Amino acid sequence: MKRLAAFAALFLGILVLASCSRSPGATPTPTTAATAVSTPAPSPVVTLPSITDVAEKVRPAVVSIVVQTLTTNFFLQPVPEEGAGSGVIFDSKGYILTNNHVVEGARQISVNLSDGRSFDASVVGRDPATDLAVIKISADNLPTAHFGNSDNLRIGDWVIAIGNAFNLPGGPTVTAGVVGALDRSISEPNNVVLNDLIQTDAAINPGNSGGPLVNLAGEVVGINTAIETGGTGIGFAVSTATAQPVLEQLVANGRVIWPWIGIQGQDLNPILADQLKLSVKEGVLVRGVQRAGPADKAGMQAGDVITGFEGTKIADMRQLQDIIRKRKIGDKVNVTFVRNSKEQTVSLTLEEFPRS
Numbered sequence: 001m002k003r004l005a006a007f008a009a010l011f012l013g014i015l016v017l018a019s020c021s022r023s024p025g026a027t028p029t030p031t032t033a034a035t036a037v038s039t040p041a042p043s044p045v046v047t048l049p050s051i052t053d054v055a056e057k058v059r060p061a062v063v064s065i066v067v068q069t070l071t072t073n074f075f076l077q078p079v080p081e082e083g084a085g086s087g088v089i090f091d092s093k094g095y096i097l098t099n100n101h102v103v104e105g106a107r108q109i110s111v112n113l114s115d116g117r118s119f120d121a122s123v124v125g126r127d128p129a130t131d132l133a134v135i136k137i138s139a140d141n142l143p144t145a146h147f148g149n150s151d152n153l154r155i156g157d158w159v160i161a162i163g164n165a166f167n168l169p170g171g172p173t174v175t176a177g178v179v180g181a182l183d184r185s186i187s188e189p190n191n192v193v194l195n196d197l198i199q200t201d202a203a204i205n206p207g208n209s210g211g212p213l214v215n216l217a218g219e220v221v222g223i224n225t226a227i228e229t230g231g232t233g234i235g236f237a238v239s240t241a242t243a244q245p246v247l248e249q250l251v252a253n254g255r256v257i258w259p260w261i262g263i264q265g266q267d268l269n270p271i272l273a274d275q276l277k278l279s280v281k282e283g284v285l286v287r288g289v290q291r292a293g294p295a296d297k298a299g300m301q302a303g304d305v306i307t308g309f310e311g312t313k314i315a316d317m318r319q320l321q322d323i324i325r326k327r328k329i330g331d332k333v334n335v336t337f338v339r340n341s342k343e344q345t346v347s348l349t350l351e352e353f354p355r356s
Contacts, residue, residue: 051160055174057218060114060143061089062172062211064164065098065121065135067106086163086172086211087111087135088145088220090247094119094137097247098210099225100126101188103133111137114171125250129258129353130242131194131225134250145212148219150198150239153179161202161224161235163211172211177202177233183318185266186226186236193264196318197236198222204235213237245325259327260353261335262293267316268305279341282315283307286337298348300337307343308336324350 065085073079085102089095096111103109109121119137126133153159157179165173181199188194198213204224213222222237249256265284273281284306289296306314310333314320327333329352336345 054218061145064112066110068108084167085209088212100133125254127256150221160214163208165205175203201233258353259350262290262295264288294348298346304337
């Protein structure tokens with residue numbers, strides 16, 4: 001028995017030493033299946049952005065505009081008519097930006113603030129070409145909205161539309177959505193073509209016209225202008241890139257003074273170029289030439305494709321408009337275009353864009 005106990009003790013000692021040592025190149029003991037499976041990390045919680053702070057910041061600067069106009073009935077008798085829209089205060093001295101179609105033809109304009117105060121307003125200036133107008137009320141120390149740079153917008157960015165939908169009592173309505181597209185162009189019922197528009201699915205309803213489209217920083221990036229009646233969730237706003245120089249001129253001059261070459265154009269893309277069998281794939285396709293305008297005097301024709309302006313390559317209508325607006329009336333410029341697959345350059349003199 002003593003020998004057996006001693007042998008057992010010696011054997012256990014060898015096992016203990018073996019379990020505490022590792023020889024070079026020894027294979028680690030594999031883990032069991034139960035310990036090999038790691039616990040998956042919890043999925044991040046995705047939440048929609050809060051627009052409460054943005055709404056509280058901008059709503060006080062959004063106004064309701066009620067206009068009185070005069071129309072005629074079936075018997076050609078004058079009949080008073082009332083319309084409503086929205087606007088945004090951009091200067092504490094009482095300057096308000098809105099749509100031209102909101103105040104066009106108005107005999108009387110009333111502005112209602114979100115705090116309940118009401119004022120009569122006068123038109124400072126209108127610009128039908130961009131569907132923008134500036135009106136003014138006699139008041140000081142008003143809440144104002146800050147304008148941001150619409151060129152920083154990306155498709156998919158969250159935006160908020162604020163305005164007096166259906167002229168409902170209780171202050172401006174707030175709706176949210178995303179930027180669906182940029183640089184859109186649409187034709188209004190009066191045949192005016194609006195360019196550089198922001199497309200959004202934030203709900204825009206009758207009465208919203210002239211109200212601001214706002215980013216999540218509370219900056220105005222557009223002025224709500226139109227909806228697509230045949231679509232669902234498609235509205236348009238004039239970008240601040242277009243609106244800011246317009247409002248500055250309206251305040252300074254009462255009208256917008258733009259240089260002009262006298263053409264109606266549209267963006268040319270590869271698909272349209274193939275359909276028309278054109279040799280160039282981008283530029284501005286001339287759809288019409290204003291009679292006795294600068295382009296007409298220089299010999300340009302419908303069907304020409306403008307590809308250059310003073311040595312700068314032109315890719316689209318917005319670029320052409322931007323580069324022309326940086327010039328002065330009376331400037332002589334060189335315009336390059338393609339006609340019948342041949343490139344030509346003409347010299348023309350910029351004139352003031354007619355506002356008749």
